[in-house]
Amino acid sequence: MATNMQVLLASRPVGWVTEENFKIVNTPVAKPAEGQILVRNHYLSLDPYMRGRMNDTKSYAAKQEIDQVMVGGTVGEVIESKNPKFKVGDIVTGAYGWQQYGCSDGTGVNKVDASKVPMSAYLGVIGMPGVTAWVGLLDICQPKAGETVVVSAASGAVGSAVGQIAKLKGCRAVGIAGGKEKCDYVVNELGFDACVDYKAGRLNQDLKAATPDGIDCYFENVGGEILDAVLKRTNAFSRIAVCGLISQYNATEPYGVKTFQAILTNRIKVQGFIVSDRLNLWPPALKDLADWVATGKLKYRETVAHGLESAPKAFIGLLKGQNFGKQLVKLI
Amino acid sequence: MATNMQVLLASRPVGWVTEENFKIVNTPVAKPAEGQILVRNHYLSLDPYMRGRMNDTKSYAAKQEIDQVMVGGTVGEVIESKNPKFKVGDIVTGAYGWQQYGCSDGTGVNKVDASKVPMSAYLGVIGMPGVTAWVGLLDICQPKAGETVVVSAASGAVGSAVGQIAKLKGCRAVGIAGGKEKCDYVVNELGFDACVDYKAGRLNQDLKAATPDGIDCYFENVGGEILDAVLKRTNAFSRIAVCGLISQYNATEPYGVKTFQAILTNRIKVQGFIVSDRLNLWPPALKDLADWVATGKLKYRETVAHGLESAPKAFIGLLKGQNFGKQLVKLI
Numbered sequence: 251m252a253t254n255m256q257v258l259l260a261s262r263p264v265g266w267v268t269e270e271n272f273k274i275v276n277t278p279v280a281k282p283a284e285g286q287i288l289v290r291n292h293y294l295s296l297d298p299y300m301r302g303r304m305n306d307t308k309s310y311a312a313k314q315e316i317d318q319v320m321v322g323g324t325v326g327e328v329i330e331s332k333n334p335k336f337k338v339g340d341i342v343t344g345a346y347g348w349q350q351y352g353c354s355d356g357t358g359v360n361k362v363d364a365s366k367v368p369m370s371a372y373l374g375v376i377g378m379p380g381v382t383a384w385v386g387l388l389d390i391c392q393p394k395a396g397e398t399v400v401v402s403a404a405s406g407a408v409g410s411a412v413g414q415i416a417k418l419k420g421c422r423a424v425g426i427a428g429g430k431e432k433c434d435y436v437v438n439e440l441g442f443d444a445c446v447d448y449k450a451g452r453l454n455q456d457l458k459a460a461t462p463d464g465i466d467c468y469f470e471n472v473g474g475e476i477l478d479a480v481l482k483r484t485n486a487f488s489r490i491a492v493c494g495l496i497s498q499y500n501a502t503e504p505y506g507v508k509t510f511q512a513i514l515t516n517r518i519k520v521q522g523f524i525v526s527d528r529l530n531l532w533p534p535a536l537k538d539l540a541d542w543v544a545t546g547k548l549k550y551r552e553t554v555a556h557g558l559e560s561a562p563k564a565f566i567g568l569l570k571g572q573n574f575g576k577q578l579v580k581l582i
Numbered sequence: 583m584a585t586n587m588q589v590l591l592a593s594r595p596v597g598w599v600t601e602e603n604f605k606i607v608n609t610p611v612a613k614p615a616e617g618q619i620l621v622r623n624h625y626l627s628l629d630p631y632m633r634g635r636m637n638d639t640k641s642y643a644a645k646q647e648i649d650q651v652m653v654g655g656t657v658g659e660v661i662e663s664k665n666p667k668f669k670v671g672d673i674v675t676g677a678y679g680w681q682q683y684g685c686s687d688g689t690g691v692n693k694v695d696a697s698k699v700p701m702s703a704y705l706g707v708i709g710m711p712g713v714t715a716w717v718g719l720l721d722i723c724q725p726k727a728g729e730t731v732v733v734s735a736a737s738g739a740v741g742s743a744v745g746q747i748a749k750l751k752g753c754r755a756v757g758i759a760g761g762k763e764k765c766d767y768v769v770n771e772l773g774f775d776a777c778v779d780y781k782a783g784r785l786n787q788d789l790k791a792a793t794p795d796g797i798d799c800y801f802e803n804v805g806g807e808i809l810d811a812v813l814k815r816t817n818a819f820s821r822i823a824v825c826g827l828i829s830q831y832n833a834t835e836p837y838g839v840k841t842f843q844a845i846l847t848n849r850i851k852v853q854g855f856i857v858s859d860r861l862n863l864w865p866p867a868l869k870d871l872a873d874w875v876a877t878g879k880l881k882y883r884e885t886v887a888h889g890l891e892s893a894p895k896a897f898i899g900l901l902k903g904q905n906f907g908k909q910l911v912k913l914i
Contacts, residue, residue: 302847473842492846506838510805513854514824515634520852522845 252279255558256319257348262306266500267569271304272320272562280353287336287359289344289352291326294558294579295373296565297407298471301499320348320561323378325362325369326581336361343372348561350581367543374407374576375550376539382525383411384535386469386491388419389528390521393489395420397466400457400483402476404445405432407550407576408493411539412469413442414548421467424460426476428571435574440549453479464488473497474505481509484516492522500569551575584611587890588651589680594638598832599901603636604652604894612685619668619691621676621684623658626890626911627705628897629739630803633831652680652893655710657694657701658913668693675704680893682913699875706739706908707882708871714857715743716867718801718823720751721860722853725821727752729798732789732815734808736777737764739882739908740825743871744801745774746880753799756792758808760903767906772881785811796820805829806837813841816848824854832901883907 253276260273282288303314303321314321324347328340333356336342344359346352362372374380386408393399399416403409404425413423413436425436425445433445444460446453457479464485470477473495484490498504513520525532542548553573555564561579568577585608592605614620635646635653646653656679660672665688668674676691678684694704706712718740725731731748735741736757745755745768757768757777765777776792778785789811796817802809805827816822830836845852857864874880885905887896893911900909 477842495843495846498843504840504843506840507842508836508838510809510839510842511827511830511836513852514827515854517854517856517859518852519854520845520850522847522849522851524849527849 252351253277254279254349254351256350257558257561258317259304259314259320261316263304263500265502267301267304267562267566269562269566273317274559279351282330282332282353284332285355286353287328287333287356288330289324289326289342289346289354289359290329290582291324291346291350291352292580292582293325293370293373294348294561294581295323295325295378296561296568296577296579297323297379298494298496298499298568300565301496301569321345322347323373324352325372326352341369343377348558350558367540370552370554370576370578371543371550373578374552375411375543375548376536378525379407379576380411380539380548381532381535382493383408383415383469384538385525385528385531386493386523387412387415387467389531390491390523391467391469391489393419393421393467396422398422398424398461398463399467399469400424400426400461400465400480401469401471402426402480403471403494403496403571404436404442405551405574406471409469409471410436410440410550410575411548414440414542416467417441417443418542418547422461422463424457424465426457426472426480432574435551448476454482457483467491469493471496477507478509481507481512481518484512484518486516488516488518490518490520492520496569496571553577555579557581584683585609586611586681586683588682589890589893590649591636591646591652593648594636595832597834599633599636599894599898601894601898605649606891611683614662614664614685616664617687618685619660619665619688620662621656621658621674621678621686621691622661622914623656623678623682623684624912624914625657625702625705626680626893626913627655627657627709628893628900628909628911629655629711630826630828630831630900632897633828633901653677654679655705656684657704658684673701675709680890682890699872702884702886702908702910703875703882705910706884707743707875707880708868710857711739711908712743712871712880713864713867714825715740715747715801716870717857717860717863718825718855719744719747719799720867721863722823722855723799723801723821725751725753725799728754730754730756730793730795731799731801732756732758732793732797732812733801733803734758734812735803735826735828735903736768736774737883737906738803741801741803742768742772742882742907743880746772746874748799749773749775750874750879754793754795756789756797758789758804758812764906767883780808786814789815799823801825803828809839810841813839813844813850816844816850818848820848820850822850822852824852828901828903885909887911889913
C-alpha cells in the first residue's frame with residue numbers, strides 16, 4: 251500500500267526555526283471519495299510567508315496548527331479522479347501542503363499548461379510569487395518610466411520578477427541582495443541596472459551610488475537596516491509596497507525603524523499587502539507573466555531541494571537567504 | 583516713524599529650540615509700491631511645521647534662512663492699498679511671518695469675513711490646521727461610520743478638529759493627549775468617546791481599553807512610543823495619515839519604530855502628507871469647516887500669547903505641548 255509522506259509542524263519556533271520544529275510521518279494515501287481527486291505532488295513551493303504561520307500570533311492568515319501538515323503551494327498530476335472537472339494526467343496547482351499526495355474536491359485546484367513551460371514555473375514566476383511582484387509593483391507602486399525602482403531580496407522569486415518588470419516599464423531597476431554572486435546574477439542575467447550587496451558593509455554609500463536620482467518606488471521584502479537605508483534615499487511622493495520583512499521573522503527583538511520621519515517629509519505612501527487579498531488582479535497578472543516568460547522577457551531561476559524529507563532544511567536555508575531564485579522541493 | 587518689529591532666525595537649533603535661536607529687530611515699516619498693500623498683522627499663527635524649517639536639512643519646504651523673518655501665517659487688516667483688489671479695512675490672511683506688518687503685491691493673501699467668527703479662527707479651525715484635519719481624515723483615512731478613529735495631540739489645533747469630524751461621520755473618536763486636563767477637555771467639551779493620557783504611564787493598556795474594537799484610522803501628529811502603541815492596536819486594512827511627528831522634531835536620536843511589521847500583517851496604508859500639496863481640497867474643506875463652526879458642530883480653543891516679543895517662548899511651549907488648542911500670538 252502506497253504511503254504519503256507528510257511534514258507536520260511539531261512545535262512553534264522561538265526565534266530561528268530548527269529542524270526539530272518539524273515532524274515527518276508516513277500515512278496511507280487517501281482514497282478519493284465521489285467528487286474528489288487524488289493528486290501526486292511533483293513540486294512543493296517554499297515561501298517566507300510560511301514562517302509567519304508557524305507563530306501563535308495574530309496574522310493575516312490562519313495560523314498553522316500543531317501536528318497538522320504544513321501549508322504550502324504544490325504542483326502535480328491528477329492520478330485518480332472522481333470529479334468530472336479533472337481527468338487523470340491533468341497537471342494542477344493546489345495548496346496541498348508539505349506532503350507527497352493531495353486529495354480534495356478540487357476547490358482552489360487549477361489546471362495548468364505544462365507543455366510550454368515546466369510545471370514548476372507555476373509555483374514561481376507564473377504563480378503566487380510572480381503575481382505578488384506584479385501586484386506590488388504595478389498596482390501599488392505604479393512606477394512611471396524613468397523612475398528608480400528598488401527591490402530587496404532581488405534574486406529571490408519575487409524580487410527577480412519585480413526588477414525585470416520595472417525594466418519592462420522603462421524604469422531604472424536597482425536590486426539589493428546578499429553576496430556578489432547574487433548581485434552579478436541580478437545585473438548580468440536579469441538586466442537590472444545595479445545591485446547593492448548588503449553584506450559588503452557599505453549599504454548606505456553603495457545604495458546612494460546606485461540611486462543617483464533617489465528612489466521613487468521600493469518593493470520591500472526584507473525590512474531592518476535595509477529599510478532604513480532605502481528610506482534615506484526616497485524622493486518626494488515615493489511609494490513603498492511592503493510585501494515581506496524576512497529579516498524580522500526570526501528576530502526575538504524587533505528592529506527599530508529610525509527613518510520613519512521620511513514618510514512625512516517625502517509624503518510617502520506605504521502600503522502593506524498580501525496577494526491573496528487581491529484576487530481580481532490575478533488573471534491580468536498571470537496573463538502578463540505568462541506572455542513575458544514565453545517571449546523571454548522574464549527570466550527566472552530555481553533552487554531545487556530533492557525529496558520531501560529535505561524540506562525543513564531547505565526552508566531554513568530560504569529564511570537565511572541561501573536559496574537563489576525560487577525555492578522548490580522536488581517530490582518525485 | 584512707525585517701526586515694524588520682526589523676529590528673525592538667529593541660529594539653527596541643535597536639539598531643543600531655545601530663545602537664543604531667535605533675534606528681535608525693529609525696522610521701518612515698508613512703504614507699499616504701486617500694486618502693493620500694507621497689512622497690520624493682528625495675529626501670528628505658531629505651528630509645529632516651523633520647527634522643520636529651522637533645520638539645515640532636506641524637507642518638503644524651503645528651509646528658513648538665517649537672519650530672515652521667521653515664516654508663518656498671519657491674519658490682519660489692510661491699512662494701505664495701492665492694489666485695486668484690496669481696500670483699507672479688509673481683513674486678510676497671509677503668510678507675512680513673525681512681524682507686525684506685511685507688505686506685498688497680495689499674492690497668497692485672502693480676504694476673510696470676520697463679521698461672524700473672530701479673525702483668529704482663520705488661522706486655526708477655518709484655516710490651515712482645520713484643512714489639515716479634513717484632508718488627513720476624510721481624504722486619506724476615509725473612515726466609515728462605526729470605525730474607530732484615533733488621533734494624537736488630540737487637544738491641539740489639528741487633533742481637536744480630527745476627532746470632532748470623526749464624530750460627525752459616525753465614528754468612535756479616541757484622542758491621545760498629555761495630561762488629565764487636556765483629556766477631560768477632549769471628552770467633555772469636544773465630545774470624543776475617550777481620551778488616553780499618555781503621561782499617565784499606562785499607554786498600552788489605556789489605549790487598549792479605549793479601543794475595544796481595535797483601530798481603523800490613525801491620524802498621526804506625534805510619533806515615537808505613541809505610534810508603536812497605536813500600531814499594536816490596528817485592525818486589518820487600517821489607514822494612517824502621517825501629518826506630524828512632533829516628538830521627533832527636537833530629538834537628537836530618532837526613535838526606532840518597533841512595530842513596523844504591523845503594516846504588513848494588517849495591510850495598512852500609511853500616507854505622509856502636507857496640506858499645501860492638496861490645494862484642490864481647500865475649497866470643499868473650508869466650506870465644511872465654516873459650516874460646522876457656524877452651526878456649533880465644530881468647537882475650538884485658542885492659547886494666545888501677547889506681543890510679538892513673546893513668540894519665541896510661545897513657540898517653544900508649543901513644541902513641548904504646553905498650549906491648549908490653537909497657539910496664536912496677538913500682535914495688536
